[in-house]
Amino acid sequence: xxxxxxxxxxxxxxxxxxxxxxxxxxxxxxxxxxxxxxxxxxxxxxxxxxxxxxxxxxxxxxxxxxxxxxxxxxxxxxxxxxxxxxxxxxxxxxxxxxxxxxxxxxxxxxxxxxxxxxxxxxxxxxxxxxxxxxxxxxxxxxxxxxxxxxxxxxxxxxxxxxxxxxxxxxxxxxxxxxxxxxxxxxxxxxxxxxxxxxxxxxxxxxxxxxxxxxxxxxxxxxxxxxxxxxxxxxxxxxxxxxxxxxxxxxxxxxxxxxxxxxxxxxxxxx
Amino acid sequence: xxxxxxxxxxxxxxxxxxxxxxxxxxxxxxxxxxxxxxxxxxxxxxxxxxxxxxxxxxxxxxxxxxxxxxxxxxxxxxxxxxxxxxxxxxxxxxxxxxxxxxxxxxxxxxxxxxxxxxxxxxxxxxxxxxxxxxxxxxxxxxxxxxxxxxxxxxxxxxxxxxxxxxxxxxxxxxxxxxxxxxxxxxxxxxxxxxxxxxxxxxxxxxxxxxxxxxxxxxxxxxxxxxxxxxxxxxxxxxxxxxxxxxxxxxxxxxxxxxxxxxxxxxxxxxxxxxxxxxxxxxxxxxxxxxxxxxxxxxxxxxxxxxxxxxxxxxxxxxxxxxxxxxxxxxxxxxxxxxxxxxxxxxxxxxxxxxxxxxxxxxxxxxxxxxxxxxxxxxxxxxxxxxxxxxxxxxxxxxxxxxxxxxxxxxxxxxxxxxxxxxxxxxxxxxxxxxxxxxxxxxxxxxxxxxxxxxxxxxxxxxxxxxxxxxxxxxxxxxxxxxxxxxxxxxxxxxxxxxxxxxxxxxxxxxxxxxxxxxxxxxxxxxxxxxxxxxxxxxxxxxxxxxxxxxxxxxxxxxxxxxxxxxxxxxxxxxxxxxxxxxxxxxxxxxxxxxxxxxxxxxxxxxxxxxxxxxxxxxxxxxxxxxxxxxxxxxxxxxxxxxxxxxxxxxxxxxxxxxxx
Numbered sequence: 067x068x069x070x071x072x073x074x075x076x077x078x079x080x081x082x083x084x085x086x087x088x089x090x091x092x093x094x095x096x097x098x099x100x101x102x103x104x105x106x107x108x109x110x111x112x113x114x115x116x117x118x119x120x121x122x123x124x125x126x127x128x129x130x131x132x133x134x135x136x137x138x139x140x141x142x143x144x145x146x147x148x149x150x151x152x153x154x155x156x157x158x159x160x161x162x163x164x165x166x167x168x169x170x171x172x173x174x175x176x177x178x179x180x181x182x183x184x185x186x187x188x189x190x191x192x193x194x195x196x197x198x199x200x201x202x203x204x205x206x207x208x209x210x211x212x213x214x215x216x217x218x219x220x221x222x223x224x225x226x227x228x229x230x231x232x233x234x235x236x237x238x239x240x241x242x243x244x245x246x247x248x249x250x251x252x253x254x255x256x257x258x259x260x261x262x263x264x265x266x267x268x269x270x271x272x273x274x275x276x277x278x279x280x281x282x283x284x285x286x287x288x289x290x291x292x293x294x295x296x297x298x299x300x301x302x303x304x305x306x307x308x309x310x311x312x313x314x315x316x317x318x319x320x321x322x323x324x325x326x327x328x329x330x331x332x333x334x335x336x
Numbered sequence: 337x338x339x340x341x342x343x344x345x346x347x348x349x350x351x352x353x354x355x356x357x358x359x360x361x362x363x364x365x366x367x368x369x370x371x372x373x374x375x376x377x378x379x380x381x382x383x384x385x386x387x388x389x390x391x392x393x394x395x396x397x398x399x400x401x402x403x404x405x406x407x408x409x410x411x412x413x414x415x416x417x418x419x420x421x422x423x424x425x426x427x428x429x430x431x432x433x434x435x436x437x438x439x440x441x442x443x444x445x446x447x448x449x450x451x452x453x454x455x456x457x458x459x460x461x462x463x464x465x466x467x468x469x470x471x472x473x474x475x476x477x478x479x480x481x482x483x484x485x486x487x488x489x490x491x492x493x494x495x496x497x498x499x500x501x502x503x504x505x506x507x508x509x510x511x512x513x514x515x516x517x518x519x520x521x522x523x524x525x526x527x528x529x530x531x532x533x534x535x536x537x538x539x540x541x542x543x544x545x546x547x548x549x550x551x552x553x554x555x556x557x558x559x560x561x562x563x564x565x566x567x568x569x570x571x572x573x574x575x576x577x578x579x580x581x582x583x584x585x586x587x588x589x590x591x592x593x594x595x596x597x598x599x600x601x602x603x604x605x606x607x608x609x610x611x612x613x614x615x616x617x618x619x620x621x622x623x624x625x626x627x628x629x630x631x632x633x634x635x636x637x638x639x640x641x642x643x644x645x646x647x648x649x650x651x652x653x654x655x656x657x658x659x660x661x662x663x664x665x666x667x668x669x670x671x672x673x674x675x676x677x678x679x680x681x682x683x684x685x686x687x688x689x690x691x692x693x694x695x696x697x698x699x700x701x702x703x704x705x706x707x708x709x710x711x712x713x714x715x716x717x718x719x720x721x722x723x724x725x726x727x728x729x730x731x732x733x734x735x736x737x738x739x740x741x742x743x744x745x746x747x748x749x750x751x752x753x754x755x756x757x758x759x760x761x762x763x764x765x766x767x768x769x770x771x772x773x774x775x776x777x778x779x780x781x782x783x784x785x786x787x788x789x790x791x792x793x794x795x796x797x798x799x800x801x802x803x804x805x806x807x808x809x810x811x812x813x814x815x816x817x818x819x820x821x822x823x824x825x826x827x828x829x830x831x832x833x834x835x836x837x838x839x840x841x842x843x844x845x846x847x848x849x850x851x852x853x854x855x856x857x858x859x860x861x862x863x864x865x866x867x868x869x870x871x872x873x874x875x876x877x878x879x880x881x882x883x884x885x886x887x888x889x890x891x892x893x894x895x896x897x898x899x900x901x902x903x904x905x906x907x908x909x910x911x912x913x914x915x916x917x918x919x920x921x922x923x924x925x926x927x928x929x930x931x932x933x934x935x936x937x938x939x940x941x942x943x944x945x946x947x948x949x950x951x952x953x954x955x956x957x958x959x960x961x962x963x964x965x966x967x968x969x970x971x972x973x974x975x976x977x978x979x980x981x982x983x984x985x986x987x988x989x990x991x992x993x994x995x996x
Binding site for chain 2: 211212215216218219220222224225227228278281282
């Protein structure tokens with residue numbers, strides 16, 4: 067299953083160096099251009115926000131990054147390795163994890179089991195042993211469980227460990243989803259509107275978890291978010307898309323002052 | 337370090353050494369961490385505390401220093417209390433949910449030199465007010481998360497201190513000798529702990545408790561409830577509250593039982609179930625919310641289960657308490673109850689984590705008789721106690737079999753109680769406090785010349801020797817006839833009805849008692865839905881004639897109960913009205929802790945109070961209200977005043993009886 071050997075990648079990317087670069091990417095669905103000639107980079111250890119009005123191509127961009135869509139033009143360079151086509155599970159095994167705009171958890175499974183799913187790619191014991199939960203499989207399961215328990219502690223969701231996620235309020239489900247992504251120990255974490263539909267308190271909690279994730283695990287984070295207050299507070303750099311094109315890129319302060327961005331968000335007389 | 341068995345065990349560090357010697361392998365503490373229960377035996381705890389104390393001494397901790405303890409219940413914070421006490425320093429537990437400003441007041445007032453805290457949240461709070469706390473030298477923390485990049489010049493991990501002490505234990509006999517001497521020279525008269533009151537009335541006060549007094553008080557109740565080192569408690573009450581320091585910390589050291597620290601405050605119920613605690617305490621509202629949860633879930637159960645549940649609750653209601661109290665019960669009823677135990681009560685107690693509970697207490701506020709009976713009828717040995725920080729908790733306690741919902745029991749062993757001429761309860765107890773820290777004038781106000789402590793509560797003794805608390809002493813008044821009028825007592829009686837949310841009783845210096853009533857929108861709304869009563873607003877529902885009838889029924893029932901109590905028979909409610917709006921803290925009508933501000937309400941609704949007394953049948957009122965978004969508006973209404981059914985009493989109004 068492991069299509070790529072880990073050693074093909076540069077292992078030693080220092081914080082601040084480019085982790086992932088998007089070069090002149092164009093994505094078309096038939097005649098519709100979802101993304102047109104967009105280039106930007108994500109540096110190791112930063113929080114990178116992708117913003118833009120509805121339909122600007124933000125989620126498409128994430129889908130390109132984690133290999134769900136294949137752009138017709140342009141290149142993606144991850145850890146110094148350029149790729150043309152990649153399947154999502156390959157992206158996952160290379161350390162790219164994501165959460166979804168709509169919660170995509172297994173509703174009937176408990177919080178614990180949902181997060182354990184995030185460890186699947188790290189499991190090494192053959193399937194056969196897992197059938198019997200015995201021997202090496204058991205030992206491995208205990209190891210992974212320990213890691214998952216650390217995430218549960220980190221996200222403060224001990225009290226819902228054994229609760230089926232379908233019964234949880236939305237804010238907690240989002241937190242569980244983040245937990246599952248973290249269970250993969252990702253190098254790059256893609257968050258698609260992690261705070262959509264949350265109340266103020268839940269948003270504040272989520273912000274804290276995102277910042278703590280960065281601090282504690284050194285994870286690089288790319289996020290799409292509509293709440294401008296959150297984006298400006300959280301992110302180190304922001305890229306702004308409109309109609310599939312990049313209209314601005316820079317620190318939150320620079321982006322805030324950019325006339326094109328103001329026009330895109332507030333509307334302008336054409 | 338050896339424990340001299342013959343020496344008097346008058347401090348907690350000496351008790352810790354005793355437990356290390358007597359039961360080194362019995363579990364002393366457990367903590368659920370990363371989903372697994374970790375366990376420390378008394379031997380482990382004693383060693384950890386010894387290392388910790390040595391480490392603290394190396395940082396300069398001395399006899400008499402104050403050490404703040406801030407956080408939820410976890411082993412390292414309990415060890416912090418023990419380590420500080422070993423050195424002869426005085427722990428000052430602080431409410432962990434206190435905002436920075438309140439915390440600053442306590443830390444400053446207590447002259448705290450060191451603080452042992454749980455996590456980044458508490459560290460941030462202290463650092464945030466550090467400029468107001470020049471005396472604080474070092475903050476020790478338990479959980480390192482998020483603190484890595486902090487300036488560690490005044491910050492230390494508790495684990496690092498313990499490790500440092502471990503080195504000293506092995507390599508520095510002189511330091512070990514100093515610690516041994518510090519423990520041995522601890523006396524029963526030393527201040528063992530300073531507990532700050534929660535401060536519902538003004539600034540909180542630091543209650544100083546002596547080591548010997550604490551140990552004596554805890555020894556009495558451990559014997560009373562026959563607690564042993566096989567017992568288990570779950571520690572989820574705030575560390576700063578006397579309840580935790582007494583029921584968990586002090587009793588554990590005296591009896592040698594196990595303190596179990598939950599994973600987080602939210603998991604306490606689930607964790608209790610896993611551990612199977614044998615001794616439990618919870619305020620009435622916890623029992624109430626548990627019951628509500630069960631009832632709601634039962635409504636969703638299948639009809640067979642629901643039928644079975646309600647049938648056996650009926651059986652329990654009839655026989656359960658009698659069986660629990662060891663009274664004669666017919667064999668058939670016993671057998672039926674036993675079947676109920678298998679089918680309903682047992683599984684129910686299992687879900688609630690109460691299967692193994694031998695003794696459960698509740699205190700703090702009045703508990704509804706229905707609620708109280710429910711738990712007792714399914715076989716939980718629930719009892720009441722009455723106490724306060726100044727007494728080191730227990731003043732009265734109910735014995736097994738001597739339980740009633742409306743009283744708090746006879747005096748605890750070795751406690752003397754006296755009722756003042758104005759009805760106030762005074763006591764003298766082994767654990768009673770030395771005084772308020774740095775506030776001798778307040779101490780003098782509270783302790784009488786002959787050494788009794790004023791509780792501030794009014795009460796009297798029932799014929800069976802149980803104390804009944806009726807109200808705060810300063811709220812208890814008299815009607816014009818001289819009959820006793822205890823507003824809160826009446827209000828609580830009415831509030832036990834689910835349809836009634838809030839009550840304000842009037843009567844001080846008046847001819848008779850009247851009250852304002854707030855209906856409970858959820859309960860009454862539910863009733864309206866089931867009975868096809870349509871309403872457009874709270875105001876409309878509150879004024880509905882049928883609602884008035886329901887409430888009148890409740891008032892009549894309360895009057896009937898009152899008429900059976902000689903002390904209260906003359907304080908029956910003659911007239912009442914249902915308020916057109918909910919009393920709200922935003923309008924200043926309630927305190928933030930949801931207590932009614934009686935005089936403010938009397939003022940604001942002046943015309944209604946007048947109408948209650950001048951015999952009119954309705955009154956107009958318009959009041960300003962604050963909406964949730966902060967806007968102001970005016971609500972006007974015409975409120976109906978109703979007469980209540982009163983039970984005539986022949987006994988003349990009398991002064992409160994004096995009991996000894």
